[in-house]
Amino acid sequence: MQFTMSCRDEDGTVTEKRFDGVFLDDVVSKTADFLRGVGFVFEELEVQVYPMDETSGEQEYLTEEEIATISSVYNDSVYR
Numbered sequence: 001m002q003f004t005m006s007c008r009d010e011d012g013t014v015t016e017k018r019f020d021g022v023f024l025d026d027v028v029s030k031t032a033d034f035l036r037g038v039g040f041v042f043e044e045l046e047v048q049v050y051p052m053d054e055t056s057g058e059q060e061y062l063t064e065e066e067i068a069t070i071s072s073v074y075n076d077s078v079y080r
Contacts, residue, residue, distance in 0.1 A: 003027065007038040 006016045017034040021027035024047050032045040062070070 001027075003030070005031065005034045007034075009038070 001022065002018070002020055004016065004018045006014065008014050015034075015038050017030070017037070019030050021030065028045055028047050032042075035042070035045070
């Protein structure tokens with residue numbers, strides 16, 4: 001997957017970071033680097049992995065409507 005992060009500062013300075021990421025740990029680490037680079041201060045941004053309860057056999061999936069809503073919100077915020 002390819003990621004592009006962009007930030008426009010108050011004075012118009014644009015900071016952009018592009019990277020490829022396949023593993024969640026790597027993507028979160030690069031995202032944390034970007035956020036620090038544009039001025040955010042935090043102790044740690046980390047991945048928390050929880051085991052799935054495989055005994056229940058039930059999995060939750062997004063509906064097509066939910067996916068369309070999320071996609072619409074994302075596209076509106078990215079292309080402004």
